[in-house]
Amino acid sequence: MKRRGPRILLIVGVTVALLVTFILTALPGTTRSRIGDFFGRVFDPVTSVFQGGVDAVGSYFSAVSENRSLKTRLRELEEEGANLRLQITRDKDKVEAFEELKDALHLITHFEDTSITSAAILNREFGPGFDLFRVKAGRKDGISVSGNQTCPVVDQNIALIGRIHSTELSSSKVMPILHEAFSVSARVEGTYRSSFRVRGDLVLRQKGLCIADNIAEGTPINIGDKLITSGEGGVYPEGILIGEVVDVRTDAQGKMITCVVKPAVNLDDLRYVFVLMESADES
Numbered sequence: 001m002k003r004r005g006p007r008i009l010l011i012v013g014v015t016v017a018l019l020v021t022f023i024l025t026a027l028p029g030t031t032r033s034r035i036g037d038f039f040g041r042v043f044d045p046v047t048s049v050f051q052g053g054v055d056a057v058g059s060y061f062s063a064v065s066e067n068r069s070l071k072t073r074l075r076e077l078e079e080e081g082a083n084l085r086l087q088i089t090r091d092k093d094k095v096e097a098f099e100e101l102k103d104a105l106h107l108i109t110h111f112e113d114t115s116i117t118s119a120a121i122l123n124r125e126f127g128p129g130f131d132l133f134r135v136k137a138g139r140k141d142g143i144s145v146s147g148n149q150t151c152p153v154v155d156q157n158i159a160l161i162g163r164i165h166s167t168e169l170s171s172s173k174v175m176p177i178l179h180e181a182f183s184v185s186a187r188v189e190g191t192y193r194s195s196f197r198v199r200g201d202l203v204l205r206q207k208g209l210c211i212a213d214n215i216a217e218g219t220p221i222n223i224g225d226k227l228i229t230s231g232e233g234g235v236y237p238e239g240i241l242i243g244e245v246v247d248v249r250t251d252a253q254g255k256m257i258t259c260v261v262k263p264a265v266n267l268d269d270l271r272y273v274f275v276l277m278e279s280a281d282e283s
Contacts, residue, residue, distance in 0.1 A: 114237065114276050114277065114278070115142065115276075115277040115278065116274050116275070116276060116277070117137050117141050117142065117143060117274070117275045117277065118137075118272055118273070118274050118275075119135035119136050119137035119141075119172070119272065119273050119274075119275060120135065120136045120271065120272055121133060121134070121135055121136075121270055121271060121272070121273065122134040122135060122136050122171060131179070132165055132173045132174060132175055132176075132179070133173070133174055133176070134171050134172070134173055134174070135153075135171060135172055135173075135174055135273055135275075136170070136171055137170075137171065137172055137275060138167050138168045138169050138170045138171045138172050139167050139168065139169050140169055140170060142277060143164060143167050143172050143275055143277060144167055145164050145165070145166060145167055148235075149235075150163045150164050150165075150235060151163065151164040151275050151276055151277050152235065152236045152237070152240065152275075152276045153174050153273050153274070153275055153276070154240060154265075154273070154274050154276065155265050155270065155272075155273060155274070156272070156274070157241070157264070157265075158239075158240055158241060159240070159241045159242075159243075159263070159264035159265040160177055160184065160229065160236070160240045160241065160242050160243075160263070160264070160265065161174065161176060161177065161265050161267070161270070161273055162174050162175045162176040162177050162179065162182055163175055163182065163235070163236075164275060172275070174273065176200075176267055177198075177200065177210060177242070177243075177263050177265070178200050178204075178205040178208065178209075178210055178263065178267070179200045179205070180199075180200040180201060180202050180205065181200065182199060182200045182210075183197055183198065183199035183200075184197070184198050184199075184229055184235075184236055184242065185197060185229065185230045185231075185232040185233050185236070186198040186212065186227045186228065186229060186230055186242050187227070187228065187230045188219075188220070188221055188225045188226070188227060188228075189225070189226040189227065189228045189241075190226075191220070193216075193219050193220065194216040194219055195230035195232055196212055196213065196214045196215040196216065196219065197212065197213055197214040198210060198211070198212045198227060198242055198243075198261055199211060199212075199213070204260065208262070208263070208267075209246070209260055209261065209262055209263075210243070210260075210261050210263060211258055211259070211260060211261065212227065212245070212258060212259040212260075212261050213257070213258045213259075215256060215257070215258070215259070217255060217256075219256075221245060221248060221256065221259055222245065222248070223245050223246060223247065223248060224244065224245060225244070225245045226241065226243075226244055226264075227241075227242040227243055227244070227245065227261060228240060228241055228242060229242060237276065241264045242261065242263065242264065243261045243262050243263040243264045244261065244262050244264065245259045245260070245261055246260050246261065246262045247259065247260035248260075
């Protein structure tokens with residue numbers, strides 16, 4: 001025989017539920033309210049906790065969704081920032097190239113019969129002795145030295161930096177004006193008196209200075225005078241700014257023997273130099 005226990009229990013349960021419903025329906029309103037209040041006090045906290053859990057879960061998923069949106073927006077902003085930095089770098093390079101070209105054009109108008117090559121400085125540190133430094137231009141750019149023949153090196157303001165010391169295929173070494181082996185024929189700007197020599201000095205170069213000597217007696221030189229190349233010797237074109245006289249030294253009889261000169265060029269701030277070469281038509 002089949003077991004009828006579970007079926008009977010189900011029938012009894014349904015019957016009891018119907019009976020309870022009928023009894024509650026038959027009760028007066030006040031009694032129903034009291035019973036409802038009783039069950040409400042029992043189940044309301046459970047309902048509140050359940051509703052709070054539902055709200056918390058909803059808030060969590062909402063926060064997760066917002067966090068994903070923020071991460072996506074953050075990635076977009078980072079990409080925009082990277083593109084902006086790249087554009088700024090490119091624009092900066094264009095500006096520097098334009099300034100270099102403008103400086104070269106200015107030099108070309110000043111030295112019409114001279115070939116000019118611009119070069120970036122490769123080693124930025126000159127060292128305490130201001131020794132030779134290397135620039136990015138060499139024999140393939142037409143720069144060459146031999147014997148007493150060399151090439152002057154100036155900045156964009158036509159101030160003398162030094163001369164080419166030696167060349168390689170793609171680079172050259174420059175001897176700066178402060179080097180003790182450097183010398184150039186000079187005169188006071190605005191005058192055509194006898195020329196004299198400006199050269200590097202082992203002691204003065206530590207202070208960023210050089211010296212003028214071989215000055216003929218009676219040559220008027222005063223503190224504050226500007227010195228330029230005289231053009232004598234055929235290496236340095238006339239009119240290149242050398243520097244300013246900052247001290248005049250005399251002997252026991254009061255005769256001037258040397259001058260201390262502060263170069264016009266600031267070697268520490270250099271990024272580009274310009275090499276002056278003989279034009280192809282003249283060579």
